[in-house]
Amino acid sequence: xxxxxxxxxxxxLTMLLVIMPTSAQSEPITINIxxxxxxxxxxxxxxFSTSLEKMFNVKFNWTTTTYDNTDASEKRNLAxxxxxxxxxxxxxxxxxxxxxIDLLKxxxxxxxxxxxxxxxQYAPNxxxxxxxxxxxxxxxxxxxxxxxxxxxxxxxYHCSYANxxxxxxxxxxxxxxxxxxxxxxxxxxxxxxxxKDANGNGEADEVLGGATMDYGTxxxxxxxxxxxYDDDRTFLIVNEGKVETVATTQAWKDGLTxxxxxxxAGVLDETAFTNNADAYSAEGNNANAEMLSAGAGMHPHIxxxxxxxxxxTPYCYDYDAIPPLxxxxxxxxxxxxxxxx
Numbered sequence: 001x002x003x004x005x006x007x008x009x010x011x012x013l014t015m016l017l018v019i020m021p022t023s024a025q026s027e028p029i030t031i032n033i034x035x036x037x038x039x040x041x042x043x044x045x046x047x048f049s050t051s052l053e054k055m056f057n058v059k060f061n062w063t064t065t066t067y068d069n070t071d072a073s074e075k076r077n078l079a080x081x082x083x084x085x086x087x088x089x090x091x092x093x094x095x096x097x098x099x100x101i102d103l104l105k106x107x108x109x110x111x112x113x114x115x116x117x118x119x120x121q122y123a124p125n126x127x128x129x130x131x132x133x134x135x136x137x138x139x140x141x142x143x144x145x146x147x148x149x150x151x152x153x154x155x156x157y158h159c160s161y162a163n164x165x166x167x168x169x170x171x172x173x174x175x176x177x178x179x180x181x182x183x184x185x186x187x188x189x190x191x192x193x194x195x196k197d198a199n200g201n202g203e204a205d206e207v208l209g210g211a212t213m214d215y216g217t218x219x220x221x222x223x224x225x226x227x228x229y230d231d232d233r234t235f236l237i238v239n240e241g242k243v244e245t246v247a248t249t250q251a252w253k254d255g256l257t258x259x260x261x262x263x264x265a266g267v268l269d270e271t272a273f274t275n276n277a278d279a280y281s282a283e284g285n286n287a288n289a290e291m292l293s294a295g296a297g298m299h300p301h302i303x304x305x306x307x308x309x310x311x312x313t314p315y316c317y318d319y320d321a322i323p324p325l326x327x328x329x330x331x332x333x334x335x336x337x338x339x340x341x
Contacts, residue, residue: 028053031061032086032087033061033087034076034089035089036066036072043060063086067095068095071276076096080106094159094213094214094215107142116145116147133153136151161334161335162232162298162335163230163334164296164297165219165294166295166321167189167319168318169318169320171193174198179322180325181323183326183327183328190207191265194206194207194266194267199289201289205289206267206292206293207292208272209272209283209292210273210275210296211276213277213280215298216297217275217302222324224252224255225334226258226325227331228246230246230335231336232335267293281303281304284303290314290318292315292319294319295319304318304319
């Protein structure tokens, strides 16, 4: 049963390559890597992978998953349960990364190798970054001082404010509706899209969409932020020095009442609470008629195809993010998600 390195950064993969013997070997050393792979990318043939293979005389053997977090996490767990581990887990934070508890668990079992000594010996740039940025070191270091994996460490502003709402502004302009500012404006806009058949197919099927993945696809946080702060994670706030849950407050109940009113009006799609990535994308890219009045997400490519020219991505340019809504009592929040590590 072999042990594995757990990485987020390709720089750590490079560190692994540096410690491989190269001078005397004639046949390439095979390195087995588990990683999510986007539908538009081939990790086995992209220029970075192939250049590293040539530089270090190695061969990468990729085991890949989709970016669907349910599918990716399931395959990752199956790989761990099999006992036949890859050499490297190169995971994506918002798809299938290990939690800190996972790292401690697999590290204590000897499945994952500690990186401290390897970083000291072979990774001067990573070592310098850990010393320069205390937060980075804190993210990467377990309570006992062990570094089991190198996390993502970037300032990703669109990730930090992932809970956005993208409105079909093509329909707004066509129906001469102002950009919604309040929760009531937003509801009236959705109803108008539906009643006036904004997509022109003769059916009342225009809806607000969402999904169950991370990266802002759950519609509740954006809508709830007009009533009380919803961090989409812990549902905790600090009130006068005390930690409280927002889920028991009247403001939270008022927010749920508002969200239910959207559902009762037929403008909040029931699948917004069950969709996976593929189902959400299929709804947004419906070839027969444009379905989404608005979509929750970090960026619109989550629910509409935005790769390619305008004529091959007919819906992509129809959506624009709107500011956080203002609730009945003037409440207006924007959820902040600390960069995932």
